Amino acid sequence: MSKSACSNPAIIAVTSIPLALYIHIPWCVKKCPYCDFNSHELSVDSPLSMYEHYVDALLADAHLQQPLTQGRQIRSIFIGGGTPSLLPIAQYQRLFAGLRQCFDFAADIEITMEANPGTLEHAPFAEYLQVGINRLSIGVQTFAADKLTTLGRIHNPEQAFSAIQAARKAGFERVNVDLMHGLPQQSLNEALYDIQRAHDAGATHISWYQLTIEPNTVFYRNQPVLPDEDNLADIEEAGQTLLQGLGYDNYEVSAWAGAEDSPCRHNVNYWQFGDYLAIGAGAHGKVSIDHAKLSEENLPFLKNDQLSKDNGIYRFSKSRLPKDYMTYEGAPKMVGWQVIAADELVSEFMLNALRLHDGVAWSMFEARTGLNFATIAEQVNNLIDKGLLEDSQNKLQPTALGKRYLNQILREFL
Incomplete structure (x- = not known):
């Protein structure tokens, strides 16, 4: 398509576009060899005060972005990482108390937190519910012990199964399980076993996606032997058949909602090109702007020459390194704010x-x-x-x- 075929966007009815919030927790116990996300291994001498300072930065960031709601409610929140379950429950209590003062939460808001079975104690599950988190996404990846070792995961199959069960017993009605297929030397039966095991543990939603080798990862520098294309096709076809037989609905390329669950509202908002604010180190957001509702005075992070007079859709991001994100005057800086061309x-x-x-x-x-x-x-x-x-x-x-x-x-x- 030639660029001349597109004109600038017309006025967008911002209030009709759903709004979500992404929160990034950047730390993990161990960086996985396939991971290209903005995650940073915790130092053994990391002080607990670091978490408190990070939540301070998150709340300052939220207040900075509050005008971008333009009167809208937050319909969903997704807490990703890194490993969000590393953040102490006391800090989640403080974070959500502050967020509720800053934003108007929808009455039926969906709040998802990613969790790693290797960093979860079973007792806090009920406390997450009390904070308002009502959906978990547990990063299992596989129930095969040897594959977990290859992937650099810090949990074992028993911990993964137990974490899913404990979340359901604590009262979580919506529990997604992340599973990978196409793992190094994975057989078709092993891939199918992972699906069946997640279902048996109580998963109400399964994200089943193929391992891909991304640049700037350990696997990219030292590539493992993966199943060939024919085996991958067989795994995908058989896996889809099993998921359908177990009652899961494939509403998106890699997302399967069980009969007692529904599609992830937050992710559907991404796929339907909704708006989302973003707080945390390296977080990326996208927001539609109606300048009749905004001004340079209530967008203090903008310079005069950055504030286009045209309505449009903007993207932005935050500093990637946690130490940079937590070093600020007033609020964490915007490192990118630009209109998306037509x-x-x-x-x-x-x-x-x-x-x-x-x-x-x-x-x-x-x-x-x-x-x-x-x-x-x-x-x-x-x-x-x-x-x-x-x-x-x-x-x-x-x-x-x-x-x-x-x-x-x-x-x-x-």
């Missing part, structure tokens, strides 16, 4: 929306990007002709064939 809006919207198996309403493209549908009409018609998109008047949705060749679809919008 051409990028198209590709970003498609990259997210087409991950959803049921697609999104056509009207959502215009409502979330401010662009006219004519901007993408030619590409959409070409993809319909190729059998990769459904020929629908209501939805933008990949066909069964399109789901297999999603990257080919996405290339049309670059």
Whole structure:
């Protein structure tokens, strides 16, 4: 698509766009060899006061971003990392007391916390619920002891199974389990065993995704032997069949909601190109701006030349290193604040929306990007002709064939 095909976004009805909040806890006990996230191993002499100072920074960051809500409620919160369960429960109590003073939480807000079975004591599960966390995402990855060692995980299969059970017994009605497939020297039966074991432990939602080797990781420098493409295809097909047989619904490429659960609201907001604030070291946010509701006075982190007079969709980020994030005057600094160009809006919207198996309403493209549908009409018609998109008047949705060749679809919008 030529850049001349896109015009600047029109006025976006900001109040109609759902708003979420991402919170990043950057520390972990041990950096996994496949991990490219912004996570930092804890020093053995790290003082407990570090957590208190970090929560101070999170709350200052939240107050800095409060004007960006533009009157909206927070509908979901996701606490990621690193290993969020390393943060003491007393600091979570203080954090959420402060966040509730800063933001208006929706009555049915979804609050998810990632947890590592190797850093969890079973007693605090009920205390997380009391704080308001009502959904857990437990990073199991596999129930095979040898594979856990290869992945650098600090828990064992028994701890993983026990953590899931303990969360359910404590009262968590929504427990996601993260599982990887395509692990080094993994057999089909081992991959299927992981799914069955997570289900038996009480998982209400399973995120089942293929291990990929990312730059700047140990695995990238010393690549392990992974299953070949034929074995990967067999694992994926058999795994999907098992998940369906166990009653899980595949609503997104790697996300499966059980019969007693529902899709993760926070992640669906990403895929539907909603807005999200972000606090914490290295956190990234995206927000639609209506300048009728904002000014330079209530956005103190902006300089005059950064505040565009046009309405639009902006992205921002925070300092990556925890020590930099916690060194501030007034509030942690914005290290990136820029409007998303119209051409990028198209590709970003498609990259997210087409991950959803049921697609999104056509009207959502215009409502979330401010662009006219004519901007993408030619590409959409070409993809319909190729059998990769459904020929629908209501939805933008990949066909069964399109789901297999999603990257080919996405290339049309670059």
